[in-house]
Amino acid sequence: MAKALGIITGARKGVGRYLAEHYLERGFAIAGCSRGETDLEAPGYHHRSLDVADEPQVKEFFRELRLRYDELAFLINNAGVASMNHVLLTPVPTVRRIFETNVMGSFLFSREAGKWMSRREGGRIVNVTTAATRWKLEGEAAYASSKAAVESLTQILSRELAPMGVTVNAVAPPLLRTDLTRSVPAEKLDELLRRQAIPRFGEMSDVANAIDFFLDPESRLVTGQVLYLGGV
Amino acid sequence: MIQAGETLSLIYRAVEELNEQLPPKDRLAAAAETPLLGDAGTLDSVQLVSLIVTTEELLLEVHGRHLSVADDRAFSRASSPFLTIGSFADYIDELLGEEDLG
Numbered sequence: 001m002a003k004a005l006g007i008i009t010g011a012r013k014g015v016g017r018y019l020a021e022h023y024l025e026r027g028f029a030i031a032g033c034s035r036g037e038t039d040l041e042a043p044g045y046h047h048r049s050l051d052v053a054d055e056p057q058v059k060e061f062f063r064e065l066r067l068r069y070d071e072l073a074f075l076i077n078n079a080g081v082a083s084m085n086h087v088l089l090t091p092v093p094t095v096r097r098i099f100e101t102n103v104m105g106s107f108l109f110s111r112e113a114g115k116w117m118s119r120r121e122g123g124r125i126v127n128v129t130t131a132a133t134r135w136k137l138e139g140e141a142a143y144a145s146s147k148a149a150v151e152s153l154t155q156i157l158s159r160e161l162a163p164m165g166v167t168v169n170a171v172a173p174p175l176l177r178t179d180l181t182r183s184v185p186a187e188k189l190d191e192l193l194r195r196q197a198i199p200r201f202g203e204m205s206d207v208a209n210a211i212d213f214f215l216d217p218e219s220r221l222v223t224g225q226v227l228y229l230g231g232v
Numbered sequence: 233m234i235q236a237g238e239t240l241s242l243i244y245r246a247v248e249e250l251n252e253q254l255p256p257k258d259r260l261a262a263a264a265e266t267p268l269l270g271d272a273g274t275l276d277s278v279q280l281v282s283l284i285v286t287t288e289e290l291l292l293e294v295h296g297r298h299l300s301v302a303d304d305r306a307f308s309r310a311s312s313p314f315l316t317i318g319s320f321a322d323y324i325d326e327l328l329g330e331e332d333l334g
Contacts, residue, residue: 059298066292115285119249163278 003029003044005069009052009109010079012038014178015128018204019076019211020045028073031065052079052105062112074124074215075113077106077150082143084183095142102146106153110168114161122165126214127154128207129172131232135195147172151226158224167223171210174202174230197231206230234295234328239321240264242294246286247317250279264318273315280314287324299327 006023010016011032020032020040029044038047048064050057065072081101083094106127117123129151132144151170158168174196175181175189193199210227213219244262251259258274260266267273268280275283284302291297301324306313313323 063292063296063298115289118282118285119289164282 003027004071004073005029005031005065006074006076007031007033007065007072007109007113008076008078009033009105011040011047012036015173015176015204015207016076016078019078019208022204022208029069031061033061034079051101052109053100055108058108058112062116066116071120072113072116072123074126075109076211077109077125077127079105080128080130080147082140084139084143086139087141090142098142099146099149102143103149103153106150110153110157114157114164114166117166118161118164122167124215124219125157125161125166125168126211127151127168127170129154129170129226131172131174131192131196131228131230133172134228134232135192137192154226155224162223167214167220169214169223170226171207171214172226172228172232173207174198174228174232176202176204176207195232200230202229234297234325238295239324239328240317242290243283243287243317243321243324245290246283249286250283253282254279260317262317264316264321266317268316268320269312269314284314287320291324297328297331299324299331301327 006028008016008020008023008030011020011030012034016032016034017040020030021042024030024042024044031046031048032038032040033048033050033052035049035051037049040047048061050061052058079101081098083090083098085094110125113123113125127150129147130144132140133148133151137144154168154170161168175192181189193201206229210229214222247260247262260274268275268283288299288301291299306323311319313319
Protein backbone atom coordinates (compact mmCIF):
# COMPACT_ATOMS: atom_id res chain seq x y z
CA MET A 1 0.00 0.00 0.00
CA ALA A 2 1.31 3.46 -0.91
CA LYS A 3 2.38 5.67 1.96
CA ALA A 4 0.19 8.57 2.98
CA LEU A 5 1.45 11.83 1.52
CA GLY A 6 2.16 15.07 3.33
CA ILE A 7 3.22 18.36 1.73
CA ILE A 8 5.53 20.74 3.55
CA THR A 9 6.38 24.14 2.09
CA GLY A 10 9.70 25.76 2.89
CA ALA A 11 11.21 22.34 3.50
CA ARG A 12 14.81 23.11 2.59
CA LYS A 13 15.95 24.33 6.00
CA GLY A 14 14.86 25.34 9.49
CA VAL A 15 11.51 24.20 10.82
CA GLY A 16 10.38 22.89 7.43
CA ARG A 17 13.42 20.67 7.06
CA TYR A 18 12.98 19.37 10.60
CA LEU A 19 9.30 18.60 9.94
CA ALA A 20 10.12 16.83 6.67
CA GLU A 21 12.52 14.50 8.44
CA HIS A 22 10.16 14.13 11.39
CA TYR A 23 7.24 12.94 9.25
CA LEU A 24 9.43 10.79 7.00
CA GLU A 25 10.49 8.97 10.19
CA ARG A 26 6.84 8.50 11.02
CA GLY A 27 6.21 6.70 7.76
CA PHE A 28 4.74 9.42 5.58
CA ALA A 29 5.84 10.18 2.06
CA ILE A 30 6.75 13.85 2.00
CA ALA A 31 6.67 16.32 -0.87
CA GLY A 32 8.69 19.36 0.05
CA CYS A 33 9.27 22.57 -1.80
CA SER A 34 11.37 25.68 -1.47
CA ARG A 35 12.87 28.32 -3.68
CA GLY A 36 16.21 26.56 -3.72
CA GLU A 37 17.41 23.00 -4.15
CA THR A 38 17.66 20.65 -1.19
CA ASP A 39 20.32 18.24 -0.05
CA LEU A 40 17.74 16.07 1.70
CA GLU A 41 17.69 12.71 0.02
CA ALA A 42 15.59 10.04 1.61
CA PRO A 43 13.25 7.27 0.48
CA GLY A 44 9.78 8.74 0.12
CA TYR A 45 10.99 12.32 -0.12
CA HIS A 46 10.33 14.43 -3.21
CA HIS A 47 11.48 18.00 -3.57
CA ARG A 48 10.52 20.70 -6.01
CA SER A 49 12.09 24.12 -6.34
CA LEU A 50 9.32 26.64 -6.77
CA ASP A 51 7.89 29.95 -5.66
CA VAL A 52 4.91 29.19 -3.39
CA ALA A 53 3.11 32.29 -4.67
CA ASP A 54 3.42 31.35 -8.34
CA GLU A 55 0.08 29.84 -9.29
CA PRO A 56 1.16 27.92 -12.42
CA GLN A 57 4.13 26.42 -10.56
CA VAL A 58 1.99 25.41 -7.61
CA LYS A 59 -0.69 23.88 -9.82
CA GLU A 60 1.95 21.92 -11.71
CA PHE A 61 3.43 20.68 -8.42
CA PHE A 62 0.01 19.37 -7.35
CA ARG A 63 -0.66 17.86 -10.76
CA GLU A 64 2.58 15.89 -10.58
CA LEU A 65 1.84 14.71 -7.06
CA ARG A 66 -1.64 13.61 -7.97
CA LEU A 67 -0.29 11.38 -10.70
CA ARG A 68 1.77 9.59 -8.03
CA TYR A 69 -0.50 9.63 -5.00
CA ASP A 70 -4.19 8.98 -4.48
CA GLU A 71 -4.59 10.96 -1.30
CA LEU A 72 -3.12 13.89 0.51
CA ALA A 73 -3.07 13.39 4.27
CA PHE A 74 -1.77 16.78 5.28
CA LEU A 75 -0.35 20.10 4.19
CA ILE A 76 1.93 22.22 6.36
CA ASN A 77 2.21 25.80 5.12
CA ASN A 78 5.57 26.58 6.64
CA ALA A 79 7.27 28.68 3.97
CA GLY A 80 7.73 32.18 5.25
CA VAL A 81 9.91 35.22 4.87
CA ALA A 82 10.45 38.12 7.25
CA SER A 83 12.09 41.49 7.17
CA MET A 84 12.58 43.74 10.12
CA ASN A 85 12.52 47.44 9.52
CA HIS A 86 10.79 50.60 10.64
CA VAL A 87 7.61 51.20 8.66
CA LEU A 88 8.94 54.54 7.44
CA LEU A 89 11.95 52.79 5.96
CA THR A 90 10.25 49.74 4.48
CA PRO A 91 10.10 49.58 0.68
CA VAL A 92 6.90 48.34 -0.95
CA PRO A 93 8.68 45.50 -2.82
CA THR A 94 9.71 44.11 0.57
CA VAL A 95 6.15 44.21 1.87
CA ARG A 96 4.91 42.66 -1.35
CA ARG A 97 7.45 39.83 -1.15
CA ILE A 98 6.47 39.07 2.44
CA PHE A 99 2.75 38.99 1.67
CA GLU A 100 3.26 36.99 -1.51
CA THR A 101 5.13 34.22 0.26
CA ASN A 102 3.36 34.20 3.60
CA VAL A 103 -0.22 34.92 2.60
CA MET A 104 -0.53 34.11 -1.08
CA GLY A 105 1.58 30.97 -0.69
CA SER A 106 -0.58 29.69 2.15
CA PHE A 107 -3.73 30.58 0.24
CA LEU A 108 -2.65 28.84 -2.97
CA PHE A 109 -1.42 25.66 -1.32
CA SER A 110 -4.49 25.48 0.91
CA ARG A 111 -6.81 25.92 -2.05
CA GLU A 112 -5.15 23.20 -4.11
CA ALA A 113 -4.84 20.87 -1.11
CA GLY A 114 -8.45 21.54 -0.13
CA LYS A 115 -9.67 20.56 -3.58
CA TRP A 116 -7.71 17.32 -3.42
CA MET A 117 -8.70 16.48 0.14
CA SER A 118 -12.37 17.28 -0.43
CA ARG A 119 -12.70 14.47 -2.94
CA ARG A 120 -11.09 11.89 -0.70
CA GLU A 121 -11.38 11.32 3.01
CA GLY A 122 -10.69 14.88 4.11
CA GLY A 123 -7.32 15.90 5.50
CA ARG A 124 -5.39 18.26 7.68
CA ILE A 125 -3.95 21.69 6.94
CA VAL A 126 -1.59 23.36 9.38
CA ASN A 127 -0.33 26.90 8.91
CA VAL A 128 2.74 28.24 10.64
CA THR A 129 2.30 31.67 12.14
CA THR A 130 4.21 33.61 14.78
CA ALA A 131 4.13 35.04 18.28
CA ALA A 132 4.87 38.41 16.65
CA THR A 133 1.18 38.81 15.77
CA ARG A 134 0.37 38.97 19.49
CA TRP A 135 3.45 40.88 20.50
CA LYS A 136 2.71 43.71 18.02
CA LEU A 137 6.44 44.18 17.64
CA GLU A 138 7.87 47.41 16.37
CA GLY A 139 9.89 46.72 13.27
CA GLU A 140 7.74 43.78 12.20
CA ALA A 141 4.75 45.54 10.68
CA ALA A 142 4.88 43.71 7.38
CA TYR A 143 5.80 40.30 8.78
CA ALA A 144 3.38 40.33 11.73
CA SER A 145 0.49 41.67 9.68
CA SER A 146 1.09 39.05 6.99
CA LYS A 147 0.93 36.36 9.66
CA ALA A 148 -2.21 37.94 11.12
CA ALA A 149 -3.67 37.45 7.66
CA VAL A 150 -2.57 33.81 7.80
CA GLU A 151 -4.41 33.44 11.11
CA SER A 152 -7.61 34.88 9.63
CA LEU A 153 -7.16 32.62 6.63
CA THR A 154 -6.81 29.65 8.99
CA GLN A 155 -10.05 30.42 10.76
CA ILE A 156 -12.10 31.06 7.65
CA LEU A 157 -10.67 28.04 5.83
CA SER A 158 -11.58 25.91 8.84
CA ARG A 159 -15.22 26.86 8.35
CA GLU A 160 -15.28 26.59 4.59
CA LEU A 161 -13.50 23.23 4.50
CA ALA A 162 -15.20 21.64 7.51
CA PRO A 163 -18.03 20.18 5.37
CA MET A 164 -15.33 18.42 3.32
CA GLY A 165 -13.73 16.76 6.35
CA VAL A 166 -10.69 19.03 6.34
CA THR A 167 -9.41 20.61 9.55
CA VAL A 168 -7.32 23.79 9.41
CA ASN A 169 -5.24 25.00 12.32
CA ALA A 170 -2.14 27.07 12.96
CA VAL A 171 0.81 26.84 15.25
CA ALA A 172 2.61 29.94 16.47
CA PRO A 173 6.07 29.05 17.69
CA PRO A 174 7.64 31.24 20.34
CA LEU A 175 11.16 32.48 19.72
CA LEU A 176 13.17 29.92 17.77
CA ARG A 177 16.81 30.05 16.79
CA THR A 178 16.26 30.30 13.04
CA ASP A 179 17.31 32.52 10.17
CA LEU A 180 14.45 34.83 11.05
CA THR A 181 15.85 35.66 14.51
CA ARG A 182 19.55 35.48 13.72
CA SER A 183 19.84 39.20 13.08
CA VAL A 184 17.93 40.27 16.21
CA PRO A 185 20.17 41.73 18.95
CA ALA A 186 20.64 39.52 22.05
CA GLU A 187 19.11 42.06 24.46
CA LYS A 188 16.02 42.30 22.27
CA LEU A 189 15.67 38.52 22.26
CA ASP A 190 15.99 38.45 26.07
CA GLU A 191 13.30 41.07 26.33
CA LEU A 192 10.98 39.02 24.11
CA LEU A 193 11.69 35.81 26.01
CA ARG A 194 10.59 37.54 29.21
CA ARG A 195 7.17 38.08 27.63
CA GLN A 196 6.62 34.32 27.38
CA ALA A 197 5.11 32.36 30.27
CA ILE A 198 7.93 29.86 29.72
CA PRO A 199 10.89 32.13 28.94
CA ARG A 200 13.06 29.87 26.83
CA PHE A 201 13.69 29.45 23.14
CA GLY A 202 11.40 26.96 21.46
CA GLU A 203 12.84 23.85 19.88
CA MET A 204 11.89 22.37 16.52
CA SER A 205 10.49 19.40 18.44
CA ASP A 206 8.07 21.74 20.28
CA VAL A 207 6.64 22.82 16.94
CA ALA A 208 6.48 19.23 15.67
CA ASN A 209 4.68 18.16 18.84
CA ALA A 210 1.94 20.74 18.31
CA ILE A 211 1.57 19.72 14.67
CA ASP A 212 1.46 16.05 15.67
CA PHE A 213 -1.58 16.96 17.74
CA PHE A 214 -3.31 18.68 14.83
CA LEU A 215 -2.55 15.76 12.51
CA ASP A 216 -3.68 13.10 14.98
CA PRO A 217 -6.75 11.25 13.63
CA GLU A 218 -8.33 11.76 17.05
CA SER A 219 -8.11 15.55 16.57
CA ARG A 220 -10.98 15.59 14.09
CA LEU A 221 -12.92 18.14 16.15
CA VAL A 222 -9.94 20.46 16.48
CA THR A 223 -10.14 23.15 13.84
CA GLY A 224 -9.82 26.91 13.42
CA GLN A 225 -7.35 27.09 16.29
CA VAL A 226 -4.13 29.05 16.59
CA LEU A 227 -1.87 27.45 19.15
CA TYR A 228 0.68 29.83 20.65
CA LEU A 229 3.56 27.97 22.22
CA GLY A 230 5.50 29.15 25.23
CA GLY A 231 2.56 30.94 26.81
CA VAL A 232 2.66 33.90 24.45
CA MET B 233 -9.45 18.63 -27.19
CA ILE B 234 -12.59 17.62 -25.31
CA GLN B 235 -15.30 16.33 -27.63
CA ALA B 236 -18.92 17.49 -27.68
CA GLY B 237 -20.91 15.88 -24.89
CA GLU B 238 -17.87 14.92 -22.84
CA THR B 239 -18.25 17.89 -20.51
CA LEU B 240 -21.82 16.90 -19.73
CA SER B 241 -20.72 13.33 -19.02
CA LEU B 242 -18.06 14.68 -16.69
CA ILE B 243 -20.60 16.79 -14.80
CA TYR B 244 -22.88 13.76 -14.51
CA ARG B 245 -20.01 11.92 -12.82
CA ALA B 246 -19.60 14.85 -10.43
CA VAL B 247 -23.35 14.75 -9.78
CA GLU B 248 -23.09 11.04 -8.96
CA GLU B 249 -20.38 11.80 -6.40
CA LEU B 250 -22.42 14.62 -4.91
CA ASN B 251 -25.57 12.48 -4.76
CA GLU B 252 -23.77 10.00 -2.54
CA GLN B 253 -23.66 12.72 0.11
CA LEU B 254 -27.26 13.93 -0.33
CA PRO B 255 -30.47 12.57 1.16
CA PRO B 256 -32.59 10.81 -1.51
CA LYS B 257 -35.09 13.67 -1.78
CA ASP B 258 -32.33 16.19 -2.64
CA ARG B 259 -30.44 14.11 -5.20
CA LEU B 260 -29.94 15.63 -8.62
CA ALA B 261 -31.02 14.06 -11.87
CA ALA B 262 -28.22 13.64 -14.40
CA ALA B 263 -29.85 15.77 -17.09
CA ALA B 264 -28.93 19.00 -18.83
CA GLU B 265 -32.12 20.74 -17.67
CA THR B 266 -31.57 19.92 -13.97
CA PRO B 267 -31.56 23.20 -12.05
CA LEU B 268 -28.62 23.97 -9.78
CA LEU B 269 -29.09 27.54 -8.58
CA GLY B 270 -32.05 29.89 -8.64
CA ASP B 271 -35.65 29.38 -7.55
CA ALA B 272 -35.82 25.86 -8.93
CA GLY B 273 -32.40 24.83 -7.63
CA THR B 274 -32.04 22.56 -4.62
CA LEU B 275 -28.34 22.91 -3.86
CA ASP B 276 -27.04 24.98 -0.98
CA SER B 277 -23.85 26.98 -1.44
CA VAL B 278 -21.55 24.30 -0.01
CA GLN B 279 -23.08 21.64 -2.25
CA LEU B 280 -22.64 23.88 -5.28
CA VAL B 281 -18.98 24.42 -4.34
CA SER B 282 -18.55 20.64 -4.05
CA LEU B 283 -20.09 20.10 -7.47
CA ILE B 284 -17.87 22.74 -9.08
CA VAL B 285 -14.71 21.48 -7.38
CA THR B 286 -15.46 17.85 -8.28
CA THR B 287 -16.05 18.86 -11.89
CA GLU B 288 -12.75 20.78 -11.94
CA GLU B 289 -11.03 17.77 -10.43
CA LEU B 290 -12.49 15.40 -13.03
CA LEU B 291 -11.40 17.73 -15.82
CA LEU B 292 -7.89 17.43 -14.43
CA GLU B 293 -8.01 13.68 -13.82
CA VAL B 294 -9.68 12.65 -17.05
CA HIS B 295 -8.46 15.27 -19.50
CA GLY B 296 -5.43 16.81 -17.79
CA ARG B 297 -7.05 20.23 -18.00
CA HIS B 298 -6.57 22.65 -15.13
CA LEU B 299 -9.50 25.05 -15.17
CA SER B 300 -10.72 27.54 -12.56
CA VAL B 301 -14.41 27.51 -13.34
CA ALA B 302 -15.73 29.79 -10.62
CA ASP B 303 -13.84 32.99 -11.32
CA ASP B 304 -15.18 36.53 -10.96
CA ARG B 305 -16.44 36.47 -14.50
CA ALA B 306 -18.71 33.52 -13.78
CA PHE B 307 -20.42 35.39 -10.97
CA SER B 308 -20.69 38.72 -12.73
CA ARG B 309 -22.65 37.48 -15.73
CA ALA B 310 -26.22 38.64 -16.19
CA SER B 311 -27.23 35.00 -16.53
CA SER B 312 -25.43 32.71 -14.09
CA PRO B 313 -23.64 29.76 -15.70
CA PHE B 314 -24.72 27.71 -12.69
CA LEU B 315 -28.46 27.85 -13.31
CA THR B 316 -28.63 24.36 -14.78
CA ILE B 317 -26.28 21.47 -15.49
CA GLY B 318 -26.56 22.34 -19.19
CA SER B 319 -25.57 25.98 -18.70
CA PHE B 320 -22.70 24.86 -16.47
CA ALA B 321 -21.45 22.53 -19.23
CA ASP B 322 -21.77 25.29 -21.83
CA TYR B 323 -19.71 27.63 -19.66
CA ILE B 324 -16.96 25.05 -19.21
CA ASP B 325 -16.87 24.40 -22.95
CA GLU B 326 -16.58 28.15 -23.51
CA LEU B 327 -13.63 28.40 -21.11
CA LEU B 328 -11.94 25.39 -22.66
CA GLY B 329 -12.46 26.87 -26.12
CA GLU B 330 -10.84 30.13 -25.03
CA GLU B 331 -7.86 28.22 -23.62
CA ASP B 332 -7.49 26.20 -26.82
CA LEU B 333 -7.43 29.40 -28.86
CA GLY B 334 -5.28 31.26 -26.54
